[in-house]
Amino acid sequence: MTSLDAFAGDKLNQLEAASLLRRLKPTRRLPGGWVERDGRRLLSFSDNDYLGLSHHPAVIAAAQAATAEHGAGAGASRLVTGDNPLFSALEERLARLKGTEAACLFGSGYLANTGVIPTFAGPKDIVLVDQLAHACIWAGAQLSGARIIPFRHNDVAHLAELLAEHRASARHALVATDGVFSMDGDVAPLGALSDLCAAHDAWLLSDDAHGVGVLAHGKGSAALFPGAVIPLQMGTLSKALGAYGGYLCGSKAVVDLLKTRARTVVYTTGLPPGAAAAALAALDVIEADPDMAALPLAKARAFTQAVGLPPATSPIVPVIIGEAQAALDASRALEAEGFLVVAIRPPTVPVGAARLRIAFSAQHPDAEIARLAALVRPFVKVTA
Numbered sequence: 608m609t610s611l612d613a614f615a616g617d618k619l620n621q622l623e624a625a626s627l628l629r630r631l632k633p634t635r636r637l638p639g640g641w642v643e644r645d646g647r648r649l650l651s652f653s654d655n656d657y658l659g660l661s662h663h664p665a666v667i668a669a670a671q672a673a674t675a676e677h678g679a680g681a682g683a684s685r686l687v688t689g690d691n692p693l694f695s696a697l698e699e700r701l702a703r704l705k706g707t708e709a710a711c712l713f714g715s716g717y718l719a720n721t722g723v724i725p726t727f728a729g730p731k732d733i734v735l736v737d738q739l740a741h742a743c744i745w746a747g748a749q750l751s752g753a754r755i756i757p758f759r760h761n762d763v764a765h766l767a768e769l770l771a772e773h774r775a776s777a778r779h780a781l782v783a784t785d786g787v788f789s790m791d792g793d794v795a796p797l798g799a800l801s802d803l804c805a806a807h808d809a810w811l812l813s814d815d816a817h818g819v820g821v822l823a824h825g826k827g828s829a830a831l832f833p834g835a836v837i838p839l840q841m842g843t844l845s846k847a848l849g850a851y852g853g854y855l856c857g858s859k860a861v862v863d864l865l866k867t868r869a870r871t872v873v874y875t876t877g878l879p880p881g882a883a884a885a886a887l888a889a890l891d892v893i894e895a896d897p898d899m900a901a902l903p904l905a906k907a908r909a910f911t912q913a914v915g916l917p918p919a920t921s922p923i924v925p926v927i928i929g930e931a932q933a934a935l936d937a938s939r940a941l942e943a944e945g946f947l948v949v950a951i952r953p954p955t956v957p958v959g960a961a962r963l964r965i966a967f968s969a970q971h972p973d974a975e976i977a978r979l980a981a982l983v984r985p986f987v988k989v990t991a
Contacts (some may be wrong), residue, residue, distance in 0.1 A: 608766075624783035626931040627952055638662040640970045642947055649947040650975055652965045657903045657922050659890045659970040660849030661957045670850070672885030681877030685712075685866070689877030696761045698862075701854050704819070704826060705840050709862035711855045712883070714875050716816050716843035717743040719853035722871030723839060724783065725751040726864060727810065731778040735769055737761065739791060740813055742955075746785045760788075763799045770807040780809035781839075786828030790956050790964060792907075794818075794925030798832035805836060812839035819845025821922055825893045825900040847893075847900075849921070850885035852878045856875050876920040900971035906976055910967065913980035914987050919967075926986055934961035935988055946979055 608616070608663035635643040640659065642651045660666050673693060696796060700708040712720040724747030728734050732753040737745060739760045748755045756773060759764040766782065774780050782804055784795045804811045816976040818888040819842045823830035829837050838861065844852040854893055855865060867874055903922035910914035911919045916926075928934040941948045941963070952961045963983070967976070 616713045620754050625980055634773070636661070638653065641970045643946065645912045647942075647945075649942065650971070652967070652971070652979065653669045653947050654799040654968065655817065655846040655966060656849055657847040657966070657968055658849065658889075658893070658969055660847065660892060660961045663849065663892055663917075664887070665892060666849055666885045669888035670885040671777045672882035674881040675880070677880035678878050679853040679881070683877070685877045686873055688824065691880045691883065693880050693883040693887070694877065696697075697887050698854070700887060701842075703854050705829070705842075705856040705888065706826075707840060707856040708859045709857065711862045711865045711869070711872065712878060712880060712886070713850070713853040713855070713869075713871055716841070717746070717852035717951045718847065719841050719855055720744050720747040720812075720814060720926065721742060721750055722747070722869035723812065723841060723855050724748055724863065727839070727861075728753040728779060731779040732919075733773055733780050735780065735782045735809070736765060737784040737795070739788050740783055740785050741789055742815070744785070744812075744814060746967060748783065750772060753777075759792065760791075761796055763796055763803060766800070767803055770803065771811060774807045774809065775946060780807060781812060781954050783810050784814070785817070786813045786815035787822070787921045787923065789923065790951060792817075792919060792922050794822075794828055794831065796835060797829055798835045801835035805988060810839060811837050812841060813837050815840060815842040817921060817923060818842075820889075820893060820981075821900055821903045833893060843881065844886040844889075847903075848886045848889040850889060851882040852886065859938055867991050897967055903967045905971070906969070906971055907965075907967040909973070910965070910976050910980050912960040913977060914984045916987060918976045922967040922969070924965045926965060926983055928963065928986060929959055937963055940980070941982060944978075944982055946982070948979075958990070 640651055642649050667754040683689040694712050720743040730752040730753040734748040734753045737760055738757045740774050756769055756771055782852045818828035822828050838857055840856040844850040905917035905922050907922050928937055931952040936951040951964045
């Protein structure tokens with residue numbers, strides 16, 4: 608055994624002992640929110656496909672047609688030969704949805720944040736990050752070389768104190784937050800953050816991966832705060848839009864700079880054309896049926912009412928269990944009843960805050976939501 612193998616083996620044993628070892632489980636996703644795993648058919652409450660659009664006939668047909676016409680891959684980075692004409696069409700649609708001048712596509716949401724933040728922040732700057740922001744925001748901040756200053760989750764007063772203390776010493780300041788937090792389901796106070804950033808000449812970045820398509824008639828979390836100025840509006844195509852990829856919506860100058868300097872645009876192959884076509888078709892579906900966008904939140908609120916939790920503010924509802932093994936046991940108990948509700952453990956969530964992360968889809972039957980609520984209710988009582 609090499610020292611590398613010994614290192615890996617030791618780490619694996621430590622993770623196993625702490626109930627933190629993760630294993631891939633082949634899963635076949637089916638229409639209607641169902642999956643097949645280990646030979647069983649389960650109703651999944653762990654998908655981010657909030658509208659079921661990954662299986663929508665029009666979305667699939669658009670992806671198939673684009674693949675047949677343009678090929679399975681883009682062939683090169685966008686700045687070489689990989690800038691498929693579908694990309695500019697999708698960017699125009701995304702900018703229109705978000706009310707900005709322009710948009711820039713990325714290969715994924717993770718690539719978006721790890722490309723955007725280093726483009727606009729460097730060693731002379733500060734990046735203030737919500738403590739519960741997504742891992743890709745933290746990764747982007749670390750790659751930037753800027754000084755990183757965490758602020759307490761959704762705590763505007765704490766952020767104000769930090770800006771008052773540190774802003775004058777930095778060339779530029781960037782404030783980064785999720786719009787909808789992926790593990791807690793709560794919404795950032797984007798209006799107050801916008802006002803605070805304006806007062807301190809700081810640039811606000813909001814990651815709306817879990818807001819677009821399901822909040823504010825599909826426009827996302829920023830639209831819940833009329834008048835808020837969010838110059839860096841990031842999101843993904845892989846959640847409610849049912850496709851794959853990421854984007855940044857902003858001014859023309861911001862987007863033009865990204866397209867020539869963001870390393871995750873310059874040095875990576877463009878999106879598969881089929882993914883762009885699928886996202887365009889998904890936007891068509893949402894625009895044609897705006898009432899559909901409200902269903903995931905409505906179903907989440909029916910669940911929170913049934914189990915005695917505070918009303919949901921997004922399609923994501925966390926049920927905090929505590930220890931990692933207890934969360935795994937709860938997940939397995941639900942799986943035995945026909946539900947896939949994956950346990951979320953550290954380091955994705957803080958130590959002692961392992962949970963069931965329950966994500967609601969427009970396609971979930973109301974009767975099954977009621978049955979799930981009855982099964983989950985004892986866990987809520989234990990942790991209340």
